[in-house]
Amino acid sequence: MDAAEWIAASSAGVAVLAAGFSWRQVRHARGQVAAAQEQVVVARQQLEHAEKAHREQNEPYVIVDIQPAGGPRRGLLVLIIENIGSTVARNVRITADPPLESALGDEYTTRLHRALERTFPMIPPGRRLEYTFDGPMRWENIELPTAYTFTVRCAGPFGQMEEQEYAVDFGTWVETLLPALPLKQVESNLDKICKELRSLVGVLEKSHAPAIREENERVMQEYRDRVAAQAAQRQGDDGTESGTMDEG
Template sequence: MKAEHWSLLVSVLAFLAAAWAMKYARSQARSAEGQLEVARRVHREQNEPYVIVDIQLHEAGSLLLVLIIQNVGPTLARNVRIAVTPNLTSTQGGDVAEALAQVIARPIAMMPPGRRLVYFFDSAVQRFESDLPMLFEFTVHSEGPMGPVEELKYTVDLRVLGETLVGQRATKPLEDRLDKVSKGLNELTGYYHQANQQAIAATRSRRMEEVRQRREAGQQNHATGSADGSSEPVGNA
């Protein structure tokens, strides 16, 4: 092969190598930019407030449904605004519905991390027996330390809670609590008798002895009165 052919071949190979190196460098740069963007997004999300809205039972065994607004994020949330579809209604009347509407319409100036706001919503039993809406969609806008937070949407389906209460009497939670109290009192009474058995027996014996002495004293007084000839005076016929 002639020298000029070798020179041309070397030039072509060098060009291809340079093109490949440039393409690889661009690919690495795009990958680095993507990783950096992901890292920035993760860092931002980890340091943003996270305001959730939910409807749930007030506590385990409760018959009250409550509306809960809570900041579960690590930073302060500002200018929290909430919207809901459809409007919140309650079997407890228009006053409750109006109060809930005011809660939803009123912006919350700030919510520190862990702040939890609880509002009465409805009676669980009456709600599940009514024809009122059971599905709600909440939309939350807020601002964090780095500016506006991404819009959050929550779908709340009350039918999920209703299924957990199927077949349960309205007074069942109260009955269970009273049953626990009754068992506790019975156990306490048993412990008391075991710990004070001797004292209880001594007190019982003392009281029986006092009753016996009073009875003997009464019999003795009666016998003494009969021996002295004392009796009720008898009137003239």
């Protein structure tokens, strides 16, 4: 093999080695590009999650529920509309399926319809609205539904929000209420009050016994004096009438 052939063979070898090196560089570069693209995708997802979290933390959340009332109104059911979010809810509209109907009568049913037919201009954070919905007689009227679906539409600081649906079925916890016992509870509370009053009266009588006796004696003495005065007046009147008759 002459020098020209050696040079040609060497050049070919160098070219093969350069091609292999270039191919490895290209493959490495492609890997870097793919990794960079994956990082971009991950960064975009993280940004989207951060924006979503920020949006959720700063959006209003208007919930609708039917709950048993507490305190003196125990035994009643109330319709609750409350903004549990951190910002103002605007242009709030609520619909119920099926339409609300109260066993308390047409007056309460009309009030509920008026409440849901209006558009609330705004409901501030923490604002809670309560409407009397029904009473213990609800459980006696099996024709009325116990399940409702409420749809809430409103706007927040980022514009119109997605519709929210709340499925409420108070028939599932009717056993936790005491539909027939509110009066019994009232009677029990009245009995406790009467016992406490009797006990208080007993304590007062013991602690103020001398004063009470003195007051009773004073009243009795005033009564005796009044009776005696009336008797003396009658005797005087009788004597006057007798003297007048004698002169005649």
